[in-house]
Amino acid sequence: MGIYGLIISVVLGLLSTALSHDEALYSYRGSVLLLNDRATYRGVCLREDGTEKSIKDNTVDLSVCVGVEIYGEYDHHRFRLRFIKRWEVFSFSSPGLDVLPAKDPFSLRVGKKLDYRVFLNSEPVEGAQVFINGRPVGITRSGGSIRLKLREGKNEIVSVVEKDGVEYIAVLIFER
C-alpha cells in the first residue's frame, strides 16, 4: 500500500467511525421503533381494542398500536413522539413541544396540503424548524403554522426548537 492508499484508508476509517456514532433519537427496524439507549422516556401504546400498554423498554412494536405517545429526554434534549393510525386517538394538549395537524390527515387526499401548528407549552412558536421524512421543509410562521403536502406512505413531521439551552423535539408520524 502506497502513501496515498494509507491516507485514503485513514480518512475512510475516520469517516466510518464518525458515521457509526449514532446520535439518532430513534430509528426503525421494520415496524419496530427503536429509541436511543441514552434517553429516558415514558409512553403508552393504545391498542386496537382500546386498551393501553405502558412502554417501558426502548423498542416499540408499532404494528400492534393504533396510537403511540412517548415523552423522553437525554442530555439537553426533550422530545415527544407521536405515532397515529387513526385521527380519533390523537390527544391535543400536553406540556413540551408539540406539532399538531389542523385537521384529520386521514380525511385528505395524498398531495393535498395540510396546515400544522407547533406549540411549546401550549404557546405557538414562530421560527421553529420543520422537517418531513428527514428533509428540511421550512420554518413556522407567526402563529406557529406551516403548510405541507400530504405524502404517500410515511409522513414523519419533526419540529425542533431551542430555548434556554434545551433542544425540544416533536415528532408526528402517520402513514397514508
Added chain:
Amino acid sequence: MILFLTLLLFVSAVFAHHGVASLGYGGLYGPGSPLESSSSLTLPRGSFLFYTKLDHARFKTYRDKGPQQTELYQFWFFGLGYGLRSWLSLYLFVPYNYKKDTNNQFNIAGFADPILSAVFGFKYDEGFRLVPDDESLDELEDWHFTLYTSLSLPIAEDSPTDSLGNIDPVKSLGYGKPTLTLGFTATKMLSQSFTLVVNSSYMRFSENKYSNGLKYKFGDEIRGDLALVYSLFVNEKNKFRLDTTLEFNFLNIGRDEEFGKKLTASGGKILYSTLGVRFYYKQMSLGSGVKIPIWKELNEQNLQQGSEGLERYRAIFTLSFLF
C-alpha cells in the same frame, strides 16, 4: 430581466429578479431565478435587497457604415429593494450608462433616470391567495405570480450633445418624461431541480422635447421571456447552491417617432438566448451569463447598426445581497 440597446431596453431589465439569496431552505431548495427574466419571487417581509447588475453589450460594426458606429454599451443597475409585505416588494433602481462609439466622437457616461417599482405577488394553492410569510418548500412548489409596475423619474440629462452641439436621443441618459412599465410573471417548480419562469412586460415611452426643439418618442417595447433553471448542486451545510439557466427572451420594439412621425431605421423583433449560471452563498447571489440574438426581424436592418438584435453578444453579471 430584460434589457435593451438604447435606454429603452435597460429600464425593463431592472425588473428582472434577482436571485434572492436566502439562508433559509427556500433559498437552497426553492425555485431558481434566471438572469434576464423576472421571476415571481418577492422579498421576505421586512428584509432589504441590495442589487447590482452589469449588462455589457458589444455591437457588430461594419466597414461600409462609416467611422462612427455604436461599439459598446454598458448598463449598470444599482438597486435597493424592501419587502413591505411578503406579497409586496418595493424597489428603487439607479442606472448608470456608458455608451461608446468606434471613433469616440460621442461617448457618454452618467447616471440615468432612477426607477421606482412595485411588485405584487400572489400564488395558486387550492385557490388564488397572496404570497404568505415564510413559505415551506411544499408551498414554494406552487404556481407563483407577480404583477409589477415601474415608473422612471426623469431627472437625468436628456439632451447631451457631441462636440458639434448635435443631440442624439439614443445617446441621452434620461428620457425627459416618465416611462411606465407593466409586467406579469409566473413561476413553477417543475421538480426539485427544475424551475420554469415566464415573464411578459410592456414598456411605454412618452414624447420628449429636447433642448434643440426636437420632439422624439422611443418605440414602445413588448417582452416575453421563457426560462428554465436547473439546480446543479446544493450544499446545505455551507449554504451553497449552484444553478444553471437557459432563457429565451423575445423583444418587440415599436418604431421611434419624430414630431409624431414614425421613423425608419428603428424597431423590430428579436429573439435572444441567454445561458448562464447563478451561485448562492449564504445571503449572497452571484450570476453571470451570455445573451446572444438567435433570430431577428428588424425593420430596416441595414440601417440599424447599434440596434438590439445586432449585438455580437451581451455579457451579464449580477450580484445581490439580502439583509
